[in-house]
Amino acid sequence: MVNTKERLDLSSPVFDYDDFLDRIDGDVDLLKEVIEIFLEDTPGLLANLYSGIKRDDTKAVERAAHTLKGATANISAKRLQQLSHHVQRMLKKNGAAQLESFIGDFEENFEKLDRVLRGYLVK
Secondary structure (H helix, E strand, C coil), X not given: CCCCXXXXXXXXXXXXXXXXXXXXXXXXXXXXXXXXXXXXHHHHHHHHHHHHXXXXXXXXXXXXXXXXXXXXHHCCCHHHHHHHHHHHHHHHHHCHHHHCCHHHHHHHHHHHHHHHHHHHHCC
């Protein structure tokens, strides 16, 4: 079995509020709006990613991982961004079917991010 988790360090923050706020020039209303859109769209992206992995569909996984990497970068969700980038690298080396072990990592980290982001929506 291929070690797909080689050199994966998920010590970065789940969400970097200060970085994101700086990116949007301190506009808290915009922050909330972007978070709401992200929380609506991301479950579908993750479903596409998981489906592509399970079907061994390299193109679908690449597309979903790339889109997810961009979306998470936009809101400074550092850990999921890093995980998406790692999956893209591993995909090129190992193929989609070898990435099934990452599904749990995505689920766990998205759940954490979801809780954190929803906390900012009620502030």
